[in-house]
Amino acid sequence: MPLTPSRIARLDHIAPRLRALFAAIAMVTLAGVATSPASAQFGGRGGFAQAFQPDIMQRDVTLMTSSLGLEEWQRPIVEALLQDYMSNFNTGVEALKDRMKVASEDAGKIAKSNGGDAVLEKIMAPLNSWRTEKAQMLDKFMSDLKSQLGPQQLERWPSFERALRRERLLPDGDLSGESVDLFAVLTRMQLTPAEQDAVKQPLAAYELMLDEALVTRTSSMAVLDRELSDAMTSMNYERGADIQDKVMVVRIGVRSANDAGIELLAAALGDRGDEFRTRALEAGYPDVFRPHPVMILMQQAYA
Known part of the structure; x- marks a missing residue:
């Protein structure tokens, strides 16, 4: 692709982010930090930070109970499965930090002779391996739960999986409108039975x-995370810019689904459709549709 002036400007903007992301990864090995603003800007929240976050949490037991209709005798079993998952996850995270610390120390030794490419490759290897281990932990938990x-x-299982994905993945949006929870908007409206x-x-x-x-966003981001690692390793800023474009496409896909859902539900609600649309847009696009506090104060002052 030719390097047009606009593309050169975009590469100049992204290059510092790649360098910042490299620095953030090194800091994790020293401080155990689980977030990275640089990675959020460059690839979104779905990559580096989530590697240090469990896929199943205690709060999800309530969702399991309501979605699957768990019996009282099943809850202690689910709690035990969750405890086992969290124990394995925490052990894995600590091991990852140790591996990244060792990798960082080794990378420092080879930096003088091999340069930045070898350094980044050395540091990213443990993280890439951990992502696979983490996915296997989730698969095992879900399989063990399903067996109970x-x-x-079991007829409710597909609906539960969708609800769990919404719980886990919907908040990870970076774009306005990407993370709006229309189920929560409907709940707050206290709909009548009709x-x-x-x-x-x-x-x-x-x-x-x-x-x-x-699902598309998650699977795409898994691939793009690997590609981002390769771009970081080679310090290929142009490739990094292309990856960012692909990330934007899958994020827009989630936002578009939410936008379409707003219109579908608003049409079904009849007289309360406008109320729902307003609530949903304010929740998804607060900077655009939610009144600014200063404007509210001014309106109150002139009332």
Whole structure:
């Protein structure tokens, strides 16, 4: 691709971010920090920071109970499975920090002779390996949980998986409108039984549409994280810019699913459709649709 003036400007903007991300990775090995503003800017929240966050948490037990209809006798079993998962996860994170610290020390020794490429490759190797281990931990937990369910509960499994993905993945948006929770917006509206029936079908359609977008974003980001590691290793800023474009595409896909869901549900709610649309847009695009506090004060002053 030719280096046009606009593209050169974009590369100049991204290059410092790559260097900052490299510095952030090195800092993690020393301070155990689980977040990286640089990585969030360059590749989104789905990459570096999430490597240090569990995929299943204690709060998810409530979701499991309601979505799967767990019996009282099943809850202690689920709690035990979760405790085992968290123990393995915490052990894995500590081991990762140790491996990254060793890798950082080794990278420092080879930096003089081999340069930045070898240094970054050395540091990123433990993180890339851990991502695979972490995914396997989640798969094992889900498999163990599923083995404890009865026939009727297994029928609810696909719906539970979608709800869990929303719980885990929806907050990871970087764009306005990407993380809005339309289920929560509907809950806050306290719909009547008739309104609940009216939105049942469009809500089911939106749930499937959003889930597909979230799955696409997650699978794409897994690939893009690897490509970002390669771009960092080679200090290829132009390649990094291309990856950022791809990240933007999958994020827009989630936002588009939410935007479509807003219109579907607003149409189904009839007289309360405008109220729902306003609430949803304020939640998803607060900078645009939510009144600024100063404006509210001015309106109150002139009232």
